[in-house]
Amino acid sequence: MPESQIYIPYRKGFSFKIRYLNPNWGVLHICSGNNIALQVNIRSHENTLALNSLINGAWGTQEEPAGFPFDVNQEIFLSVGAGADGFYLSAGIVGSVVIFTYKYAYRLPETQGLYLIYTNYANLEDCTILPHDSELIGQSIQSESETSNKLSLTDNVESEPAYLEFSDINSYKFYEVNVDRVEIITRYGRIGTSGQTSRQTYATPEKARIAACKKLNEKLQKGYVPAIIGNRPPRPPRSLDIAQFIRLTWKPIVTDGDSSLLSSKFSGLPWLRKDEPWPNCPICGRLMQLFFQLNMNELPEPVRFEFGSGLLQMFYCCNWGCEGEVESAVVSYGRTADLNKNLLIRLVQPNGEASTAPIPLALSDYFPAKTIVDWQQLEDYPDAPDEIVANIYGWEEVNNEEKQDEIVERLGFYDLEDYCEHRLTYEGDKLAGYPLWVQGMEYSGCPICHEPMRQVFQLASEDNLPYMFGDVGIGHVLQCRTHKEQFAFIWACS
Numbered sequence: 001m002p003e004s005q006i007y008i009p010y011r012k013g014f015s016f017k018i019r020y021l022n023p024n025w026g027v028l029h030i031c032s033g034n035n036i037a038l039q040v041n042i043r044s045h046e047n048t049l050a051l052n053s054l055i056n057g058a059w060g061t062q063e064e065p066a067g068f069p070f071d072v073n074q075e076i077f078l079s080v081g082a083g084a085d086g087f088y089l090s091a092g093i094v095g096s097v098v099i100f101t102y103k104y105a106y107r108l109p110e111t112q113g114l115y116l117i118y119t120n121y122a123n124l125e126d127c128t129i130l131p132h133d134s135e136l137i138g139q140s141i142q143s144e145s146e147t148s149n150k151l152s153l154t155d156n157v158e159s160e161p162a163y164l165e166f167s168d169i170n171s172y173k174f175y176e177v178n179v180d181r182v183e184i185i186t187r188y189g190r191i192g193t194s195g196q197t198s199r200q201t202y203a204t205p206e207k208a209r210i211a212a213c214k215k216l217n218e219k220l221q222k223g224y225v226p227a228i229i230g231n232r233p234p235r236p237p238r239s240l241d242i243a244q245f246i247r248l249t250w251k252p253i254v255t256d257g258d259s260s261l262l263s264s265k266f267s268g269l270p271w272l273r274k275d276e277p278w279p280n281c282p283i284c285g286r287l288m289q290l291f292f293q294l295n296m297n298e299l300p301e302p303v304r305f306e307f308g309s310g311l312l313q314m315f316y317c318c319n320w321g322c323e324g325e326v327e328s329a330v331v332s333y334g335r336t337a338d339l340n341k342n343l344l345i346r347l348v349q350p351n352g353e354a355s356t357a358p359i360p361l362a363l364s365d366y367f368p369a370k371t372i373v374d375w376q377q378l379e380d381y382p383d384a385p386d387e388i389v390a391n392i393y394g395w396e397e398v399n400n401e402e403k404q405d406e407i408v409e410r411l412g413f414y415d416l417e418d419y420c421e422h423r424l425t426y427e428g429d430k431l432a433g434y435p436l437w438v439q440g441m442e443y444s445g446c447p448i449c450h451e452p453m454r455q456v457f458q459l460a461s462e463d464n465l466p467y468m469f470g471d472v473g474i475g476h477v478l479q480c481r482t483h484k485e486q487f488a489f490i491w492a493c494s
């Protein structure tokens with residue numbers, strides 16, 4: 001079932017029409033922010049509609065207009081118009097006249113001008129947005145009782161401005177469209193400023209409305225979202241460019257199945273020395289699962305020998321009872337790093353004869369193998385400003401909240417939440433890059449030199465491995481830059 005959505009720019013004065021095929025059941029939502037201004041629940045098999053709205057998390061009283069005279073296999077149209085005091089619904093069989101009408105009084109306070117509509121059962125590509133005094137709505141109004149004439153959509157209709165915002169790590173802008181009869185007034189600029197205004201005139205009010213709707217939908221496709229003026233404070237001027245802290249990271253590109261003993265892979269058969277037993281868990285002694293093997297010769301050029309040579313292997317004990325076996329790091333940067341002990345991470349040099357033993361039968365739930373055939377390079381951003389604090393002021397300052405706030409402001413964000421909402425730290429399995437710390441930074445220091453270890457590999461729950469670290473946690477393989485045989489593994493979940 002396709003789920004689509006379309007945006008109607010005005011609370012009042014607009015209507016739309018949808019064609020339904022086999023509307024056995026289904027739900028149409030007209031939303032404004034987190035509110036559902038109108039839910040239309042079609043129940044053709046019961047010849048009824050159920051109408052309701054969800055305002056500030058609370059459903060209202062359901063209205064069930066009787067006599068919705070359509071059968072399950074009829075192709076019908078439904079039009080909804082936003083009038084001065086309520087939604088006007090009308091329906092009929094495609095190609096025929098309106099035979100059902102109903103008015104649903106507004107429950108939503110008139111604060112948010114923009115509505116989006118979506119459905120999981122109708123083909124919204126057939127959705128037509130009509131000006132308010134279209135023939136269709138005209139029919140629906142005419143077929144209402146005489147008292148409804150004073151509620152006609154053509155009376156008391158005022159357009160409300162539609163206001164959208166776009167914010168990411170670099171941009172912070174708004175776009176507002178207002179229609180005043182035949183004129184469209186567009187205002188745009190940085191959030192918190194009054195921006196620039198432009199005006200365009202059209203031949204008729206209908207043409208102006210349709211053009212405004214088109215402009216808004218173009219912006220929405222570019223990632224703008226409906227917003228309320230003033231909800232986001234202005235951002236401070238930027239004096240520190242976050243681009244200088246971008247690190248490269250690589251997402252593994254995989255194919256199903258194992259390949260050679262020397263290939264980079266998730267699960268599958270690792271390279272083991274001839275006669276070497278399959279690695280056992282240092283905690284429980286049971287057999288471990290190969291999580292990944294990386295052939296350092298096959299890594300992307302910028303990090304080909306950054307983490308050592310040969311094969312980097314990580315075996316992990318997935319047996320029940322071992323997951324919580326941790327030991328606090330001797331030195332931590334950020335939170336106290338809890339190092340997992342139910343594993344083996346090592347660099348091996350695949351020289352000499354390899355073992356020919358298959359995967360032990362005792363590992364009955366062994367994960368399906370995936371071969372890493374390529375790496376997709378991405379730009380990675382620090383997930384929190386403490387990485388930047390460490391970079392600028394040194395690692396001893398990572399827990400200094402004043403310094404973190406200062407960095408957030410210098411980067412041009414209005415607060416930490418603004419930063420975190422927009423930072424782009426890749427959350428899946430990846431090589432190098434910045435760790436996405438679910439519970440905040442927790443780098444362990446090298447047991448030999450105490451220097452902070454850096455990320456070699458990030459393992460996300462259920463990305464390439466069908467394994468869950470707690471509740472959708474993320475794990476990090478860390479290594480000392482100097483003592484490349486020193487590894488640590490830390491995971492956290494929310």
Ligand SMILES: [Zn+2]
Pocket residue numbers: 281282283284285286317318319322342
């Ligand atoms: Zn174990």
Ligand SMILES: [Zn+2]
Pocket residue numbers: 446447448449450451480481482483486
């Ligand atoms: Zn070290």
